[in-house]
Amino acid sequence: MKSYSWIIKGGRVIDPVNGIDSIRDVAIEAGQIVAIAEALEYDEAEQIYDATGKLVVPGLIDIHVHAYNLVTPLGIDADHYCLGRGVTTAVDAGSAGCDNYPGFRAFTVEQAKTRLLAFLNISRAGLAFVGRFGDDVPRELDLLKLIHTQDCIDCIESNRDLLVGVKIRLTDTDMGDQGCHEAAAFQGAQAAAETTGLPLMTHHSFSSVPLEACPGKLESGDIYTHVYHGFASTIIDLDTRRVHLAVRAARERGVLFDIGHGFGSFNWTVGEICAQEGFWPDLISTDLHALTSEGPAYDMPTVMSRLLHLGMPLGDVIKASTFSAAKAIGWENRIGTLGIGREADIAVLELKEVDRELEDCNAQMRRIKQRLITQAVWRAGIPGQITRPLHFPNLKMIEKTKARSSKMLIRDPH
Ligand SMILES: [Zn+2]
Structure with a gap:
């Protein structure tokens, strides 16, 4: 009987929170990480993955x-695109x-190999209709009646094991009546988050709610998503072209x-302004x-x-994509690091030298020199099927994103 089901051998192990950035072997047994060391007994492993030259x-x-695949128009297959x-x-x-x-819980979450947690939409319908273009598409806050704070709270209480927060989209072009429900919905979402003690995640673009209220009135631990968009409600102060003071204070x-x-929420120009600061x-x-x-x-x-292209250090990029996310949803004692005894959720990435154009959401291009590509993954010690993204840039998609470029408030100089 061997001691390990897997040894991931000789990779550069980066686990920022545990202060590890060095060549190590990682051993898995019974779905858990059981050893991280400079050299393990390879005879003791049923299977070996050679991670030499890669990041673990x-x-x-x-x-x-x-x-929420096949039920909501925006849904994707998590195992294909995530795991x-x-x-x-x-x-x-x-x-x-x-x-x-x-x-969602019964037919998607419990069937997926990817661990699927969720922020519950403050609208009782979630994004049941959202995902097509045009003014005739119904949105989740078209009716104020769709916001029911107590029912949102009750659903969270019944699914505490998998629901980790509340979600709201604050945007007036995308919702009913040019945003007349935004403020009320925001209040309801904040109340649900406060009552359950969970974070509120806000989408904030083209919103009638000013930065002074969002993120200005968000609580510590709340999450302001889409931070690098360059449309109305951008975090960049249009007068100074610097990060808005309300954002810094938040x-x-x-x-x-x-x-x-x-x-629509990654704009190279915004990213570069933020990087400079x-x-x-x-x-x-x-x-x-x-x-x-x-x-x-x-x-x-x-x-x-x-983010690497913008100059964010590799260790920080890894941390913001692992431990910090776990901590934001209160799961830092279970996921997000490579601790001994943890469930063996592990990714092997290759940091590849490249020289190619990569688009933002506004048809603006940058030539990137490094690219991360996933080469292997284990979820609770079981290897997942690796899939590959499309060759970028995707010119067809760039044409689609261009439709909104006239609305950009922050962009590259012409
Ligand atoms: Zn979203």
Whole structure:
């Protein structure tokens, strides 16, 4: 009888929270990490994965995806797009509300190999209709009646094991009546988060709610997603072209800033302004959904590569994609590091030298020199099937994103 089911051999193990960045072997047995050492007994392993020249990191945590596949228009197959790219835990950002979360739980979450947690939408319908373009598409806050704070709270209490927060989209172009429900819905969502003691994740673009209220009135631990978009409600002060003071003050109070790349929320110009000021995201996430998973977001390693291009240090990129996400949802004692005795959620990434153009969400290009690609993944000690993103840039998708470029407030100089 061998001691280990797997040894992941000779990789550069990066586990920022445990202060590890060195060549190590990692051993798995019975679904857990049982040893991390300079050289393990290879005879004691049933299977060996040679990670020489690659990075061995905690299983990635994508804190913003849409995985209610085949039920909501935005839904994607989590095992293909998340686990297949090294994401062992994905957090759905409000695809379901209290009325359709039980179905999400039974038919998606419990069937997936990817660990699927979720922020519950404050709208009882979640994103049941959202995902198509046009003014005739119903949105989740078209009716004020769709916001029911107590039912949201009750659903969270019944699913505490998998629900980790509350989600709201604050945007007036995307919702009913040019945002007349935004303020009331925001209040309801804040109340649900406060009562349950969980974080509120806010989407904030084209919003009638000013920065002074969002993130200005968010609580410590709340999450402001889509931080690098350059449309109305951008975090960049249009007069000074610097990070808005209300945003800096919110960070000092403990509000967390999340990438949430998505279809419209990663703008190279905004990213570069933030980089210059050292205003790095606390959390890196994709906002993967049906309109972003084949570009412009692609997947978690590609979004992480964008942050590397902006100059964020590799260890910080890994931390913002693992431990920090775990901590933001109160799961830091279970996931996000490579501790002995932890469930063996592990990703092997390759940091590859490249020289190619990569788009943002606004048809702006940068030439990236390094790219992260997932080469292997284990979820609770079981290897996952690796999938590959489309060759980028995706010119067809770039044409689609261009439709909104006239609305950009922050952009490259012409
Ligand atoms: Zn989203």
